Amino acid sequence: MTRTLPDFVTRLDKPVLAAFGCIILLLLLGSLYSSSFLSPEYLLQQLQVASFLGLIATGMMLVILLGQIDLSVPWVVTVGGMMSTAAAGWGPMGATLAIPFGILCGMGMGLVSGIGIAYLRVPSMIFTLGVNAVAQGLMVLWTGGFAPQDHATDAMHFIATGRTIFSIPNALFIWGIVAAAAIFVLTRTTFGRAIYAIGNRERAAYLSGLPTQRVMMLAFMTSGGLSAAAGVLLAGYSTKAYQGMGDPYLLPAVAAVVLGGTNILGGRGSYIGTIAGVILITLLQSMLSVMKIDEAGRQLIYGGVIIAMLLVYGRQKKAG
Amino acid sequence: MGDFRYWLAEHKGTLLAFAVFVIMFGVYTGNHSAGFSSMVVMTAANKGVLLALVAMAQTLVVLTAGIDLSVGMIFVLANCLASQMVVGDAGETTLGVICVLGAGVLCGALNGAIVIYGRLQPIVTTLATGAMFYGVALWLRPVPGGDVNSDLADALTDQVYGVPTALLVLLGIVLVIWVPLRRSEVGRAIYAIGSSEPAAYMSGVSIDKARFTAYAVSGLLSACGGLMLTFITYSGEASSSIGGSYTLNSIAAVVIGGVSLFGGAGSAVGAIFGAFVLRTIGDLLFVFDFDPLWQPLFQGVILLGAVTLGSLRLLRLKNRLDLFG
Amino acid sequence: SIAQEVVSGPGAEPECFAPWAKDTKYFQFKKKEGPYRIALANGFIGNTWRIQMIKTAKAYAEQPDVKAKLKEFKVVSTGEDLAAQLAAVDNFIASGYDAIVVNAQNPAAFTPVIKRAKKAGVVLVAFDNTLDTDQAINVNVDQKGLGEYWANWLVKNIPEGGKVLEVRGVEGTSVDRDRHDGIQEVLKASGKPFETVEVVGKWDDGTAQKVTADAIAVHKKFVGVTVQGGSTGTVRALMDAGHPFVPVGGETENGFRKLCAEHAGDGLKCASGGTGPAQVAVAIKTAIAALEGEIIPQSVRLPLATAEDPNFKDGENFYKAESDNFFVGNSFPTCGINFSAQEIMGQSEADQ
Amino acid sequence: MSDGIPLFEMRNIAKSYGGVRALEDAQLKVETGRIHAVLGENGAGKSTLIKIMSGVVQPDHGIMRLDGTEMHFTSPKAANAAGIVCIFQELSLIPDLSVADNIAISGAPKRFGLIDRKAQRQFAEEALARAGAEDIHPLALVKDLPLSRRQMVEIAKALGRKPRILILDEATSALTAGDVAKVFTVLKRLRSEGLALLYISHRMQEIDELADDCSVFRNGRHVASYLQGSKSRNEVIEMMIGREYSHVFPPKPTDEKAGAPALEVAGLNWDQRLNNISFQARPGEIVGLGGLDGQGQRELLLALFGVLRGVTGDIAVGGVVQRFSNPRAAKDGATAMALIPEDRKTEGLMLPMSVKDNLTLPALDSLAKAGIIDRQREAQEVDRMVKLLAIKAANLDIPVGALSGGNQQKVVIAKWLMIGPKIVLLNDPTRGIDVGTKQEIYQLLRKLADEGATILFYSTDYDELIGCCDRVLVMYDGSIVRELKGAEITEHALVSSAFSIDETAQQGGRQVG
Ligand SMILES: Nc1ncnc2c1ncn2[C@@H]1O[C@H](COP(=O)(O)OP(=O)(O)OP(=O)(O)O)[C@@H](O)[C@H]1O
Ligand SMILES: Nc1ncnc2c1ncn2[C@@H]1O[C@H](COP(=O)(O)OP(=O)(O)OP(=O)(O)O)[C@@H](O)[C@H]1O
Ligand SMILES: [Mg+2]
Numbered sequence A: 001m002t003r004t005l006p007d008f009v010t011r012l013d014k015p016v017l018a019a020f021g022c023i024i025l026l027l028l029l030g031s032l033y034s035s036s037f038l039s040p041e042y043l044l045q046q047l048q049v050a051s052f053l054g055l056i057a058t059g060m061m062l063v064i065l066l067g068q069i070d071l072s073v074p075w076v077v078t079v080g081g082m083m084s085t086a087a088a089g090w091g092p093m094g095a096t097l098a099i100p101f102g103i104l105c106g107m108g109m110g111l112v113s114g115i116g117i118a119y120l121r122v123p124s125m126i127f128t129l130g131v132n133a134v135a136q137g138l139m140v141l142w143t144g145g146f147a148p149q150d151h152a153t154d155a156m157h158f159i160a161t162g163r164t165i166f167s168i169p170n171a172l173f174i175w176g177i178v179a180a181a182a183i184f185v186l187t188r189t190t191f192g193r194a195i196y197a198i199g200n201r202e203r204a205a206y207l208s209g210l211p212t213q214r215v216m217m218l219a220f221m222t223s224g225g226l227s228a229a230a231g232v233l234l235a236g237y238s239t240k241a242y243q244g245m246g247d248p249y250l251l252p253a254v255a256a257v258v259l260g261g262t263n264i265l266g267g268r269g270s271y272i273g274t275i276a277g278v279i280l281i282t283l284l285q286s287m288l289s290v291m292k293i294d295e296a297g298r299q300l301i302y303g304g305v306i307i308a309m310l311l312v313y314g315r316q317k318k319a320g
Numbered sequence B: 001m002g003d004f005r006y007w008l009a010e011h012k013g014t015l016l017a018f019a020v021f022v023i024m025f026g027v028y029t030g031n032h033s034a035g036f037s038s039m040v041v042m043t044a045a046n047k048g049v050l051l052a053l054v055a056m057a058q059t060l061v062v063l064t065a066g067i068d069l070s071v072g073m074i075f076v077l078a079n080c081l082a083s084q085m086v087v088g089d090a091g092e093t094t095l096g097v098i099c100v101l102g103a104g105v106l107c108g109a110l111n112g113a114i115v116i117y118g119r120l121q122p123i124v125t126t127l128a129t130g131a132m133f134y135g136v137a138l139w140l141r142p143v144p145g146g147d148v149n150s151d152l153a154d155a156l157t158d159q160v161y162g163v164p165t166a167l168l169v170l171l172g173i174v175l176v177i178w179v180p181l182r183r184s185e186v187g188r189a190i191y192a193i194g195s196s197e198p199a200a201y202m203s204g205v206s207i208d209k210a211r212f213t214a215y216a217v218s219g220l221l222s223a224c225g226g227l228m229l230t231f232i233t234y235s236g237e238a239s240s241s242i243g244g245s246y247t248l249n250s251i252a253a254v255v256i257g258g259v260s261l262f263g264g265a266g267s268a269v270g271a272i273f274g275a276f277v278l279r280t281i282g283d284l285l286f287v288f289d290f291d292p293l294w295q296p297l298f299q300g301v302i303l304l305g306a307v308t309l310g311s312l313r314l315l316r317l318k319n320r321l322d323l324f325g
Numbered sequence C: 001s002i003a004q005e006v007v008s009g010p011g012a013e014p015e016c017f018a019p020w021a022k023d024t025k026y027f028q029f030k031k032k033e034g035p036y037r038i039a040l041a042n043g044f045i046g047n048t049w050r051i052q053m054i055k056t057a058k059a060y061a062e063q064p065d066v067k068a069k070l071k072e073f074k075v076v077s078t079g080e081d082l083a084a085q086l087a088a089v090d091n092f093i094a095s096g097y098d099a100i101v102v103n104a105q106n107p108a109a110f111t112p113v114i115k116r117a118k119k120a121g122v123v124l125v126a127f128d129n130t131l132d133t134d135q136a137i138n139v140n141v142d143q144k145g146l147g148e149y150w151a152n153w154l155v156k157n158i159p160e161g162g163k164v165l166e167v168r169g170v171e172g173t174s175v176d177r178d179r180h181d182g183i184q185e186v187l188k189a190s191g192k193p194f195e196t197v198e199v200v201g202k203w204d205d206g207t208a209q210k211v212t213a214d215a216i217a218v219h220k221k222f223v224g225v226t227v228q229g230g231s232t233g234t235v236r237a238l239m240d241a242g243h244p245f246v247p248v249g250g251e252t253e254n255g256f257r258k259l260c261a262e263h264a265g266d267g268l269k270c271a272s273g274g275t276g277p278a279q280v281a282v283a284i285k286t287a288i289a290a291l292e293g294e295i296i297p298q299s300v301r302l303p304l305a306t307a308e309d310p311n312f313k314d315g316e317n318f319y320k321a322e323s324d325n326f327f328v329g330n331s332f333p334t335c336g337i338n339f340s341a342q343e344i345m346g347q348s349e350a351d352q
Numbered sequence D: 001m002s003d004g005i006p007l008f009e010m011r012n013i014a015k016s017y018g019g020v021r022a023l024e025d026a027q028l029k030v031e032t033g034r035i036h037a038v039l040g041e042n043g044a045g046k047s048t049l050i051k052i053m054s055g056v057v058q059p060d061h062g063i064m065r066l067d068g069t070e071m072h073f074t075s076p077k078a079a080n081a082a083g084i085v086c087i088f089q090e091l092s093l094i095p096d097l098s099v100a101d102n103i104a105i106s107g108a109p110k111r112f113g114l115i116d117r118k119a120q121r122q123f124a125e126e127a128l129a130r131a132g133a134e135d136i137h138p139l140a141l142v143k144d145l146p147l148s149r150r151q152m153v154e155i156a157k158a159l160g161r162k163p164r165i166l167i168l169d170e171a172t173s174a175l176t177a178g179d180v181a182k183v184f185t186v187l188k189r190l191r192s193e194g195l196a197l198l199y200i201s202h203r204m205q206e207i208d209e210l211a212d213d214c215s216v217f218r219n220g221r222h223v224a225s226y227l228q229g230s231k232s233r234n235e236v237i238e239m240m241i242g243r244e245y246s247h248v249f250p251p252k253p254t255d256e257k258a259g260a261p262a263l264e265v266a267g268l269n270w271d272q273r274l275n276n277i278s279f280q281a282r283p284g285e286i287v288g289l290g291g292l293d294g295q296g297q298r299e300l301l302l303a304l305f306g307v308l309r310g311v312t313g314d315i316a317v318g319g320v321v322q323r324f325s326n327p328r329a330a331k332d333g334a335t336a337m338a339l340i341p342e343d344r345k346t347e348g349l350m351l352p353m354s355v356k357d358n359l360t361l362p363a364l365d366s367l368a369k370a371g372i373i374d375r376q377r378e379a380q381e382v383d384r385m386v387k388l389l390a391i392k393a394a395n396l397d398i399p400v401g402a403l404s405g406g407n408q409q410k411v412v413i414a415k416w417l418m419i420g421p422k423i424v425l426l427n428d429p430t431r432g433i434d435v436g437t438k439q440e441i442y443q444l445l446r447k448l449a450d451e452g453a454t455i456l457f458y459s460t461d462y463d464e465l466i467g468c469c470d471r472v473l474v475m476y477d478g479s480i481v482r483e484l485k486g487a488e489i490t491e492h493a494l495v496s497s498a499f500s501i502d503e504t505a506q507q508g509g510r511q512v513g
């Protein structure tokens, strides 16, 4: 038995290693274009930006492990950003509560998704689509109808862009904490075990006495909360919240989780892989944008690279 | 009588979507200041047929228990291509139409090939190929514009004897593509693999052929949609937001139309009515006087309500295991 | 008795309805008796510009002299789907509206709709994303002129040339292309050694901020910046990266002007230009004038609202206490449209 | 039978899955007009053998000859074309298609290139009639049929392909006695029509009744082939399990159980499918549920376990009236109820998850503090259970799906034993389990009962009810029609009360146990 190996080594399965390999390959290729791609500033800058996607991908991974998907990311991110800045407008009390309030609102949206999916049994693919539309409607109404304050607090700005220790971005620490928590939850807690069990077969999990519906609802709540937290960070980063701030994050989040080796049908995947996937996607996007390739070429390369990487390591076992 | 019961069970989803559509459209035209006039119907038809075609495309892939996140992008790509090729005299126009449809088949075939031979999950595959198709569309048409054979375009977006031609086109596509497919062995295989792939394999069903056909025909139908969009707009535009919104709406349409997202059950005809239902939700904004800032919320809530309608079955649920399919 | 006739100028109120070019033709519609039914067929609504635009439109329609001329003013936002917007226009035509104002999702796609509007005698006025046609009235912003404005200002402020960062908008749109062309032509014509690095900011603060940060990480130093939109984000990225302040030509976001004013002392020089969402009011005004039988240029040129360092004044051309997100260029004095952006966005529904 | 070329022959067949050697040097000869039974305990390689025959998997080496010519089947389709058709256990029906579509799934009658529905329906009706299942409507969806009907469709589908060799891999394990009898009539008729039949089953009495030739496999090797009837049942079983075999069932305690009932059910009703059910069960008792399949036994277990909605009547556990709204509530606290479900693959296990993770699932809460799993205790408990049930697994981190059927079933039972259940509900737990494992399970049940658990045991196998249970409640149409106690539990009594007919009208049945 392989009991003697530490857990995290055995968890580094083939897709995860391959994903990290791709990161290194990408950096090497990039360095042919400009040596700046290997500079610490550039890499730290990428990690800082990756932190936003990292938070969202964490929530996305939870629901993908359940065999579901969360398409409400774009506007829940916006809800997080706009609600936190709105709270900041309610005097000194509001400023302190801004961050938790934003996250709480995101959890609220996640709760709605969770109820619809876990209890009303609407497929997540479509219910979260509806929640996204409702969130957009609410934010349009809120901005247009109530003229909220949308300036980020200093604390938000500091967390999102500040660099306290060794010029490591604070945002990266936040992602680090979330990542550590995610790894712990997924590997060491009953909640994590239940997520994998439900993702594999919800019926059997239910008959094993797991609170499957509650777990599912909580996972969506967490996903909503994490999306909103990313929205809070983004608002801090831009010092303000604005409509559509979450738009560029949905598909990259799904892609990151899948590139990290998580099975899109649920039940299998490790968080280390998701970390690799997030970094991979962030680097890819950034390099394509810096290399002055036009949008058409960027899209072609972006899609092509994802397919190519998955063909290398993401293939399913042959059925039958 | 006994047979009728089984027929009804098979078409329940489609009939329900049809009924919902009739009621909603009734409410819409009933409150429209132009009433149930041919102009109103034609406008609704032109708009509805586009989504209906993309929803049909989505249906085929969903029936195989997959999901196609690239249908909207194929739609956009076809639109851009058509705005360059479907011009000139009759011969050139025909050639252009064939090229556009061929490109759609090619895109679908690429998806199918990657899913089958690359053994990647459909959702991820099409997420990535969708970006690529969009890239090609943008390369073809960096800025909106182009042209189309306006005689053909006018003919296909007008009406004959009060019936919108777009609806006739849709009917033709259903009769020429969907009905034969549904009744063929390949079509049945598409249902079979969606329902249970291991069982289909054990039963000697040609799985790869069926799946490939599903994706290729899906591409064809998306391209038909893109072609119709060109006829309606006389132009092409590489818009990722249009692609994205058609993709997502096609999924919603498929669900409202009674097609199971788990595969194996449902009909493209249901998806068509699902698409019409979705379109009518948007139309309701005309006849009810909503504050403009409330409109997006209204649409979101109605969408959420429509997709939650199916949950009413839970009220009759006796065995909780049925929750888990 | 043709509803829409091409006539020769000059038109009514030339200081407001300024013709785009010397050879711009003029329209005269058959005079209709008021009050009128006017519709606004908007597409996408999910950004601040559009929200501000819609609120401005409503506020304009509520002004007593305008209100007196309107029987009904209806706004519908159809989202990103082009076909839905076309259907909306068709529906308005079918319902017998007198004039329809559109912000087109796709400028090239309205040919059939224009035909139908013309046939039905409906006045069609486009603004912002105007129509590629000479058959309907366009209320235009001189996008290329805006690019030229930024570039001229950069040339003036960076006499020795160098590496300039150009943050572009949404690729594939004519607005992006025109602004870009304007910038490039002027920089080239300056004869100075300008080199541009292009990144795509999508007119979005977050994206602009990210790509600016990337560009700085890779290219280290720029002598100047132009940004089509998301200007606040771009300046934030400069500050976050510790990049020295350089001349920045940007849009009219309140946040951008706030930063420009705040850091003027630290060396941040800005030129802020654009036309705000209030152009919808000009479009409505044009539609009413057309219905009243006035002679109107087919293509109306809107003036640019610009402000440059050191002329940023709180409460005048920006609002320190207000949100970053609205667009400040919100008045067209020559048209008698004098909303301040703050007036529109600073009031909640309840206050109105 | 040894002279001349056999219809079908396999020689030196070997097959490994990764490190697991499923078959090694296996042989088989099949003759026309005979029924050939393949015997062996779980994991002996029977299914692998017939999967190779029918083209589902390819052998590592070895040869197959049909009519003396060497064959290689690359897919089930190829094997079908050669006349070899296999009935897998509920694996090859497509749930969302109609019965007719399923029967004609490959090679449907066509007109103008499209499926001719009328002809297809006729074809399906004929095939159903050949299988003796005329009562199944050809337009019904397979997913709406009960398991036993589905199996009949499966048989009809196989017959529709006009096979030369028909293979049935545990094809009857989901069938009720009545259906089995029907199927047997059909099989015998096919034999007389000159088909070769290969028959796999864990039910010895079926082999006795049906087989002409038998082959026994153990650990992937061919052990012996013999003519049916030439060996005693014990000899056969010993060949299968490779050790001495006696006393299938542990002795029953003779004393009447006293004390307060652990489980009391009074006037239980549900959706017209459970009608006024009342009974009591005491600690230490094994109470059987008998009757024909589908008479509400499963529903009763599910109702007790909190799965069904709209249940009326009283359920009292330990004297306290309870109403569980989900399995979690039934499992928790003082009740400690466990349900071993019917279908281990979809209801009992997460096949891709590790053996360890599967084992600890129900007991996870008690192995965790504040939601954090105590990994040391987890490992201890898992070890304890693996030892207790002698679960054979290469290691505990492999997916449970890689275990053989019997070991999978042991995992299902073990995971529930971990919570220390006071009431154990068993839903046909020995389906598709070999005799050796069955015996272990019977002993385990008795041990649990002796330790004070109350056991409710539904089985489709009368021998089991007779051998294991202290009492049997026979159900018919959602009601308990009869209670049999002690020596009253005979096959005769079970059958007659199952059909809810007058006992005297039945001929005497064989008494076993
Ligand atoms: N696909 C597979 N992957 C790994 N191991 C397998 C696979 N299929 C079979 N095995 C292993 O091969 C051995 C033989 O399995 P097989 O299914 O042939 O046994 P069996 O005789 O049919 O058992 P049962 O009576 O339980 O059906 C078992 O140890 C099983 O675990
Ligand atoms: N792809 C696979 N990977 C790993 N193990 C497998 C695989 N396919 C089958 N097995 C295992 O091999 C064995 C034989 O599979 P099979 O489908 O014959 O089940 P079985 O033991 O006959 O079960 P049952 O008795 O319920 O029919 C089982 O233990 C099964 O779990
Ligand atoms: Mg087997």
Ligand SMILES: [Mg+2]
Residues within 6 Å of the ligand: D042, D170, D405, D432, D433
């Ligand atoms: Mg078995």
